[in-house]
Amino acid sequence: MSYSKTTTSKSNSAKANFAKVATKKKSLVKMSSKKDDSKKSSALKTAKSISSTQSLGQLPDKVLVQMLDLMIKSRVLEERLIKIYRAGESYFWIGGPGEEAWGVPIGILANKGQGVKHDFMHLHYRCTPTLIAMGMNMKDSIRLMMNRATDPSTGGRNFSNHYCIPEMNIAPVTSPIGVQYGIALGTAHAQKRAGAKAISIVTGGDAGTAEGDFASCLVWASRKNNELPILITVQNNYWGISTSYEGQHGETNIADRARGFNIRSRVVNGNDPVESYIALKEEMDYIRKTGKPSFIEAKVSRLYGHSSASGANLVQNEEDCLKSFSEKLLSKKIITEKEIKTIWTTYEEEALRATEEARCEGVPTSESIWDHVFASNENSNWRKF
Numbered sequence: 001m002s003y004s005k006t007t008t009s010k011s012n013s014a015k016a017n018f019a020k021v022a023t024k025k026k027s028l029v030k031m032s033s034k035k036d037d038s039k040k041s042s043a044l045k046t047a048k049s050i051s052s053t054q055s056l057g058q059l060p061d062k063v064l065v066q067m068l069d070l071m072i073k074s075r076v077l078e079e080r081l082i083k084i085y086r087a088g089e090s091y092f093w094i095g096g097p098g099e100e101a102w103g104v105p106i107g108i109l110a111n112k113g114q115g116v117k118h119d120f121m122h123l124h125y126r127c128t129p130t131l132i133a134m135g136m137n138m139k140d141s142i143r144l145m146m147n148r149a150t151d152p153s154t155g156g157r158n159f160s161n162h163y164c165i166p167e168m169n170i171a172p173v174t175s176p177i178g179v180q181y182g183i184a185l186g187t188a189h190a191q192k193r194a195g196a197k198a199i200s201i202v203t204g205g206d207a208g209t210a211e212g213d214f215a216s217c218l219v220w221a222s223r224k225n226n227e228l229p230i231l232i233t234v235q236n237n238y239w240g241i242s243t244s245y246e247g248q249h250g251e252t253n254i255a256d257r258a259r260g261f262n263i264r265s266r267v268v269n270g271n272d273p274v275e276s277y278i279a280l281k282e283e284m285d286y287i288r289k290t291g292k293p294s295f296i297e298a299k300v301s302r303l304y305g306h307s308s309a310s311g312a313n314l315v316q317n318e319e320d321c322l323k324s325f326s327e328k329l330l331s332k333k334i335i336t337e338k339e340i341k342t343i344w345t346t347y348e349e350e351a352l353r354a355t356e357e358a359r360c361e362g363v364p365t366s367e368s369i370w371d372h373v374f375a376s377n378e379n380s381n382w383r384k385f
């Protein structure tokens with residue numbers, strides 16, 4: 001299986017949808033609404049009060065519709081993964097619904113491909129929107145969720161959203177939080193040495209910044225005259241499982257910590273795809289041009305709670321970036337309600353089909369337990385790297 005084709009152009013179904021939604025009209029979209037019992041912190045309310053300063057006009061309609069299309073695709077996939085969990089066809093769900101406005105622009109803007117001349121992605125478990133925007137098939141995500149041997153990331157050995165896709169420079173998503181910040185330094189160093197304009201992009205959650213790996217990342221990315229081409233990002237949803245941000249952080253914004261290292265840094269409203277896109281583009285351009293690091297903290301919603309461990313129900317009163325972005329595009333007559341519904345239906349059918357197909361595929365055999373482990377295997381001799 002190869003991702004190279006899908007990464008250079010949008011998926012066929014996405015293309016079909018772009019064609020359908022190229023024009024105007026009115027009205028509101030009905031979004032799914034379910035119950036949730038999660039409580040809020042006042043810090044989260046502060047995050048929500050960050051107003052959207054960017055106007056739609058700053059990006060072409062084509063890009064706006066492309067972003068909405070991919071955001072819907074990612075949401076449909078995540079909701080399908082939750083349904084698979086609820087049906088007892090998987091053991092655990094964790095993922096990125098609510099982070100689409102932030103994750104999709106990353107995937108669109110990344111220089112996609114394999115090797116040091118392309119961007120490296122060191123993502124965490126809420127990265128579905130980015131991978132969908134990079135061209136990942138829904139079915140491959142579902143195979144991972146259902147632990148099928150056909151799962152290209154882990155052969156059915158890990159749980160949802162723990163991707164590993166060498167063809168797209170997607171480094172393995174790890175369950176131990178924060179480690180990606182240290183690993184990203186390595187690919188950034190290799191890119192600097194290769195003299196390519198490619199960069200390393202690392203994402204993680206607010207609570208994960210308590211790990212030493214995060215501090216190490218700031219130190220090693222910013223050494224004078226040895227700066228690294230790395231985009232360090234944090235998606236701040238103000239929660240680490242059930243522990244709120246307020247009791248854990250002395251700093252006002254996590255982005256303030258990067259300033260202490262003279263790393264250019266900013267805070268964005270990660271619920272606004274236009275603001276996110278523009279900020280990401282500016283920072284990626286800056287890194288490619290200067291070879292120096294940059295830091296973005298995105299304030300995001302945790303729309304379905306932490307994971308299946310906390311119920312995976314829709315959180316009431318949390319801003320839903322998909323709903324607000326749809327409403328904006330409708331009010332500017334960039335898309336119609338009917339066109340939005342068509343996008344939802346198309347992807348829902350695709351996800352359902354993929355689930356039915358994945359269900360018929362086999363699970364890993366007991367003999368495959370030793371495949372791709374370090375000891376006595378293809379990775380055990382570092383001299384071969």
Ligand SMILES: Cc1ncc(C[n+]2csc(CCOP(=O)(O)OP(=O)(O)O)c2C)c(N)n1
Nearest residue numbers: 175176177204205206207208237239240241
């Ligand atoms: C090293 C490590 N410690 C603890 C955990 C348990 N754990 C899993 S997710 C999580 C919360 C992480 O919160 P945050 O970094 O804010 O990301 P979010 O889940 O909010 O996106 C924790 C503590 C872990 N996986 N790894």
Ligand SMILES: [Mg+2]
Nearest residue numbers: 205206239240
């Ligand atoms: Mg968090």
